[in-house]
Amino acid sequence: xxxxxxxxxxxxxxxxxxxxxxxxxxxxxxxxxxxxxxxxxxxxxxxxxxxxxxxxxxxxxxxxxxxxxxxxxxxxxxxxxxxxxxxxxxxxxxxxxxxxxxxxxxxxxxxxxxxxxxxxxxxxxxxxxxxxxxxxxxxxxxxxxxxxxxxxxxxxxxxxxxxxxxxxxxxxxxxxxxxxxxxxxxxxxxxxxxxxxxxxxxxxxxxxxxxxxxxxxxxxxxxxxxxxxxxxxxxxxxxxxxxxxxxxxxxxxxxxxxxxxxxxxxxxxxxxxxxxxxxxxxxxxxxxxxxxxxxxxxxxxxxxxxxxxxxxxxxxxxxxxxxxxxxxxxxxxxxxxxxxxxxxxxxxxxxxxxxxxxxx
Amino acid sequence: xxxxxxxxxxxxxxxxxxxxxxxxxxxxxxxxxxxxxxxxxxxxxxxxxxxxxxxxxxxxxxxxxxxxxxxxxxxxxxxxxxxxxxxxxxxxxxxxxxxxxxxxxxxxxxxxxxxxxxxxxxxxxxxxxxxxxxxxxxxxxxxxxxxxxxxxxxxxxxxxxxxxxxxxxxxxxxxxxxxxxxxxxxxx
Numbered sequence: 001x002x003x004x005x006x007x008x009x010x011x012x013x014x015x016x017x018x019x020x021x022x023x024x025x026x027x028x029x030x031x032x033x034x035x036x037x038x039x040x041x042x043x044x045x046x047x048x049x050x051x052x053x054x055x056x057x058x059x060x061x062x063x064x065x066x067x068x069x070x071x072x073x074x075x076x077x078x079x080x081x082x083x084x085x086x087x088x089x090x091x092x093x094x095x096x097x098x099x100x101x102x103x104x105x106x107x108x109x110x111x112x113x114x115x116x117x118x119x120x121x122x123x124x125x126x127x128x129x130x131x132x133x134x135x136x137x138x139x140x141x142x143x144x145x146x147x148x149x150x151x152x153x154x155x156x157x158x159x160x161x162x163x164x165x166x167x168x169x170x171x172x173x174x175x176x177x178x179x180x181x182x183x184x185x186x187x188x189x190x191x192x193x194x195x196x197x198x199x200x201x202x203x204x205x206x207x208x209x210x211x212x213x214x215x216x217x218x219x220x221x222x223x224x225x226x227x228x229x230x231x232x233x234x235x236x237x238x239x240x241x242x243x244x245x246x247x248x249x250x251x252x253x254x255x256x257x258x259x260x261x262x263x264x265x266x267x268x269x270x271x272x273x274x275x276x277x278x279x280x281x282x283x284x285x286x287x288x289x290x291x292x293x294x295x296x297x298x299x300x301x302x303x304x305x306x307x308x309x310x311x312x313x314x315x316x317x318x319x320x321x322x323x324x325x326x327x328x329x330x331x332x333x334x335x336x337x338x339x340x341x342x343x344x345x346x347x348x349x350x351x352x353x354x355x356x357x358x359x360x
Numbered sequence: 361x362x363x364x365x366x367x368x369x370x371x372x373x374x375x376x377x378x379x380x381x382x383x384x385x386x387x388x389x390x391x392x393x394x395x396x397x398x399x400x401x402x403x404x405x406x407x408x409x410x411x412x413x414x415x416x417x418x419x420x421x422x423x424x425x426x427x428x429x430x431x432x433x434x435x436x437x438x439x440x441x442x443x444x445x446x447x448x449x450x451x452x453x454x455x456x457x458x459x460x461x462x463x464x465x466x467x468x469x470x471x472x473x474x475x476x477x478x479x480x481x482x483x484x485x486x487x488x489x490x491x492x493x494x495x496x497x498x499x500x501x502x503x504x505x506x507x508x509x510x511x512x513x514x515x516x517x518x519x520x521x522x523x524x525x526x527x528x529x530x531x532x533x534x535x536x537x538x539x540x541x542x543x544x545x546x547x548x
Binding site for chain 2: 273
């Protein structure tokens with residue numbers, strides 16, 4: 001069967017289209033989903049393209065079911081994914097909690113919309129806390145926050161590998177702007193860039209004989225004793241902390257001599273970067289730090305930059321969700337932290353420039 | 361083009377502003393420029409003012425939305441009222457001269473307010489359905505963001521299947537593009 005993408009090519013498309021192409025290129029075998037704006041077109045493009053490459057799709061009755069069927073697909077050894085937004089993300093926290101408990105490598109693409117509840121179908125960064133820490137667990141998950149269509153493509157592919165390599169549920173945190181906007185990027189066959197896809201394998205119905213030539217598949221989501229659960233969670237915690245340094249990603253822009261450090265993630269970092277570019281032209285010492293992984297968080301790296309700066313400004317389209325993350329990781333740093341919150345609203349270069357000038 | 365161009369296009373649902381934005385950015389992309397287009401979707405999708413935010417630049421584009429545009433095009437009375445917020449003293453504001461009772465609502469602070477006879481030209485010389493292409497021609501004429509040739513190619517790639525069935529449509533669209541470029545020169 002022909003590959004969805006041969007080699008590499010330049011394209012101009014919407015973010016939802018980008019995700020569908022990336023999942024195809026990554027060799028995702030099945031998508032489970034339930035429609036919600038602004039996620040819909042990921043499903044539309046997937047269902048249009050997937051059959052040509054022998055891939056499958058299941059529409060479920062809601063997001064709880066989409067999440068659970070996705071974990072089921074993964075247990076059966078399929079490289080499976082799902083995508084959702086807003087209230088759908090809320091419902092998906094229950095299956096994602098199970099994925100966390102049982103170390104099931106699900107991949108979930110989140111297209112953040114305004115919240116709480118139905119709110120807007122447009123855009124926000126208000127699903128940051130939920131995507132990082134949703135459910136009744138400890139947030140042992142991997143969350144990539146993307147800013148451009150190129151990142152959306154790159155990290156959607158990467159999410160499958162991170163999930164299957166480390167066996168923690170993995171999330172690509174996009175937003176409605178990224179879903180709906182069109183811009184250029186390069187799409188590619190992972191092989192063309194020497195990216196090897198981590199093999200998916202079944203958790204259940206394995207070959208061989210348990211106890212003889214393989215370990216039994218002992219999958220638990222229920223525990224009878226406190227001590228038993230404690231051991232399991234502590235194992236997860238140790239494992240998560242051990243692998244965190246390998247997973248952490250971040251981007252720095254003009255940070256070396258920055259007096260004012262702008263911290264932003266996702267699409268907002270484009271405004272922060274644009275503002276730094278503009279202010280640097282006037283000789284202002286401003287830099288931008290963008291955590292790409294929100295879980296695990298690039299704590300050491302940010303701390304180093306924040307300590308060297310005179311002022312940190314956290315900029316986000318939410319009322320303090322990134323701010324909470326930043327503060328918890330900057331504990332002990334005495335650099336003042338200011339906030340620019342626009343919950344549910346896009347942030348432009350112009351307003352970041354204006355806001356930053358207050359601290360120069 | 362030294363600096364990027366920011367364009368806000370607004371009209372009633374069905375007037376074709378999103379198509380104009382799409383064709384314009386496709387043409388810019390084909391010219392090797394950076395282009396970003398984001399529709400203002402949401403409730404507008406279900407009958408209301410539809411806004412398209414377009415940015416074309418030689419460099420990578422920053423935030424998908426912007427506070428003020430270099431060019432604002434408003435194609436209905438509601439669109440005029442909706443888009444004055446995207447104007448500052450650098451903005452060129454276009455509206456269709458067929459729109460009535462908006463004199464009071466036109467932006468007071470913009471660089472220039474220009475009435476375009478796009479509806480009239482489309483109706484009298486061509487066909488009302490190519491009205492949006494006349495508007496696209498006007499935007500191209502005013503900014504030079506893309507060449508006429510690339511705009512034609514983008515039209516061809518978007519509407520080629522319709523042109524195959526009815527080659528007259530191709531001529532009409534190309535004529536609309538050209539007339540748009542001409543009328544903007546006449547009124548500015």
